[in-house]
Amino acid sequence: MGLTKSEIFTEKQNEISGIAKVFGHPARVAILQYLFKIDSCICGDLVEEIGLAQPTISQHLKELKNVGLIKGSIEGTSICYCIDKENWSSMKAIISEFLNQDLNTNNCC
Amino acid sequence: MGLTKSEIFTEKQNEISGIAKVFGHPARVAILQYLFKIDSCICGDLVEEIGLAQPTISQHLKELKNVGLIKGSIEGTSICYCIDKENWSSMKAIISEFLNQDLNTNNCC
DNA sequence: TTATTATATTGCAATATTACGATTAATAAT
DNA sequence: ATTATTAATCGTAATATTGCAATATAATAA
Numbered sequence: 001m002g003l004t005k006s007e008i009f010t011e012k013q014n015e016i017s018g019i020a021k022v023f024g025h026p027a028r029v030a031i032l033q034y035l036f037k038i039d040s041c042i043c044g045d046l047v048e049e050i051g052l053a054q055p056t057i058s059q060h061l062k063e064l065k066n067v068g069l070i071k072g073s074i075e076g077t078s079i080c081y082c083i084d085k086e087n088w089s090s091m092k093a094i095i096s097e098f099l100n101q102d103l104n105t106n107n108c109c
Numbered sequence: 110m111g112l113t114k115s116e117i118f119t120e121k122q123n124e125i126s127g128i129a130k131v132f133g134h135p136a137r138v139a140i141l142q143y144l145f146k147i148d149s150c151i152c153g154d155l156v157e158e159i160g161l162a163q164p165t166i167s168q169h170l171k172e173l174k175n176v177g178l179i180k181g182s183i184e185g186t187s188i189c190y191c192i193d194k195e196n197w198s199s200m201k202a203i204i205s206e207f208l209n210q211d212l213n214t215n216n217c218c
Numbered sequence: 219t220t221a222t223t224a225t226a227t228t229g230c231a232a233t234a235t236t237a238c239g240a241t242t243a244a245t246a247a248t
Numbered sequence: 249a250t251t252a253t254t255a256a257t258c259g260t261a262a263t264a265t266t267g268c269a270a271t272a273t274a275a276t277a278a
Contacts, residue, residue, distance in 0.1 A: 004134065004135065004136075005136075005160075005161065006135060008159075008160045008161070009135035009136070009138075009139055010139075013135040013138045013139050013142070014135050016132065016135075016138050017132060017133050017134050017135040017137070017138050018133075020129045020130070020131075020132035020133040020138075021129075021130070021133035021134075022129075023125065023126060023129035023130075023133075023207075024126050024127075024129040024130030024132075024133040025113065025126050025130075026113065026115060026118035026122040026123050026125075026126040027113075027114075027118070028126070029118075029122045029125050029126050029129075029207070030118055030119075030122050032210075033122070033207075033210065036210040036211065036213075036214055039214045039215060050117075051114075051117045052114065052117070083211065083214075085211055085214075088211050089211065092208045092209075092211070095204070095208060096205070096208065098132075098138070098142075099201045099204060099205065100201075101141075101142065101145040102145065102192065102194055102197050102198065102201070104145075105145055105148045105192075105194075106148060
């Protein structure tokens with residue numbers, strides 16, 4: 001089918017997997033790393049930086065924007081993207097909680 | 110195409126996205142949460158617990174096993190799965206480093 | 219107005235993922 | 249031996265994702 005049965009899972013489970021899915025492509029990881037590295041808004045040069053065609057980058061940016069991890073503002077003829085740090089923090093809290101599940105468990109095998 | 114261009118990204122970027130991709134489905138999130146919750150090997154009942162067909166669960170388990178997050182041992186007619194806590198820890202370190210990128214940055218916008 | 223520049227959208231082809239019925243393989247129980 | 253149980257694999261259908269060429273849009277510049 002190819003259609004995830006979201007309705008049988010909890011909201012939390014869908015939230016966690018939804019965030020993780022966005023991180024599940026190296027181009028989006030690379031874009032986020034670059035935005036953190038330059039630590040400012042970036043207008044343009046992402047296409048050269050990443051090495052994919054402009055429409056492809058645009059699509060990945062859209063997904064990052066949809067999930068709220070980045071935001072863009074119009075700056076003359078170009079658009080400036082940067083990390084939405086507030087959303088990044090809350091996202092980080094959700095994922096961290098999931099990752100730290102192991103801290104409350106014993107070793108069974 | 111539908112084919113990710115892994116070769117243009119760093120090994121780290123591919124590693125991060127590879128792990129995240131596994132978390133990118135609610136069934137796999139649910140399986141991991143359940144394994145942590147019962148905090149022991151589990152033989153069977155995952156199919157009833159999650160609510161997907163047996164072959165589907167089996168496929169998700171395979172992906173979790175491929176990336177090393179769980180391990181299974183044969184126990185008579187059934188197979189016992191549990192979290193591979195050592196691998197979980199190293200995976201967590203990789204993802205945490207990525208998530209904590211924001212700690213070294215200023216607020217630009 | 220007409221370029222120019224930067225980004226988004228559309229349309230499409232190729233590949234990947236999700237899901238499940240049917241089958242298989244392996245052991246356990248009778 | 250036969251039958252039941254459990255989980256993997258195979259085959260297949262449906263949907264999603266990735267990537268890019270072509271085109272559209274939007275804002276400035278000439």
